[in-house]
Amino acid sequence: GENVEQHPSTLSVQEGDSAVIKCTYSDSASNYFPWYKQELGKGPQLIIDIRSNVGEKKDQRIAVTLNKTAKHFSLHITETQPEDSAVYFCAASPGSARQLTFGSGTQLTVLP
Amino acid sequence: KAGVTQTPRYLIKTRGQQVTLSCSPISGHRSVSWYQQTPGQGLQFLFEYFSETQRNKGNFPGRFSGRQFSNSRSEMNVSTLELGDSALYLCASIGEQYTGELFFGEGSRLTVL
Numbered sequence: 001g002e003n004v005e006q007h008p009s010t011l012s013v014q015e016g017d018s019a020v021i022k023c024t025y026s027d028s029a030s031n032y033f034p035w036y037k038q039e040l041g042k043g044p045q046l047i048i049d050i051r052s053n054v055g056e057k058k059d060q061r062i063a064v065t066l067n068k069t070a071k072h073f074s075l076h077i078t079e080t081q082p083e084d085s086a087v088y089f090c091a092a093s094p095g096s097a098r099q100l101t102f103g104s105g106t107q108l109t110v111l112p
Numbered sequence: 113k114a115g116v117t118q119t120p121r122y123l124i125k126t127r128g129q130q131v132t133l134s135c136s137p138i139s140g141h142r143s144v145s146w147y148q149q150t151p152g153q154g155l156q157f158l159f160e161y162f163s164e165t166q167r168n169k170g171n172f173p174g175r176f177s178g179r180q181f182s183n184s185r186s187e188m189n190v191s192t193l194e195l196g197d198s199a200l201y202l203c204a205s206i207g208e209q210y211t212g213e214l215f216f217g218e219g220s221r222l223t224v225l
Binding site for chain 1: 147
């Protein structure tokens, strides 16, 4: 089955700096890669996703890049703000978001 | 529009007991997925239901089961509880206009003593 590895497990940045979280996956059949943000006491919330026919996608301060050849994808957050502090999960699926394999999560802390 | 509602939010059980968790998806959503979240294993897929039928099942023992009712509400049951079953159980629903997004509830936190 699919295996998703996520790094780093913790990340601290100064407010205004950029943050990058990286994930690798094992199943070449995977073609859907979402990123979820989980705040304390809440369920995960989708922040951005990318499909295998796209190499990069941006949404304001958030961007995701995908390298299918190397089987890795990354989340980039620019101009970080304290409210970006949360746990971020990457995930992969061979076509359906109904059965996602998640990475282990990254605790992002944005220091004021 | 109300979000995904999970009940109970917190519960404590002892080893050997069983537990039933409930999930009400967003109105109009017919697909419900369940995930187990633990510090050690992260988020792991349990099962997915659509129109009262289980479509997918994760790699969990048979003690974990679920069902979905005609109103799309779903329940999951864990029998013969073990200490390792302590976790946050998350339910997510998916809309008809499938965009890929899972809408998660806030979860049911189970503690097994």
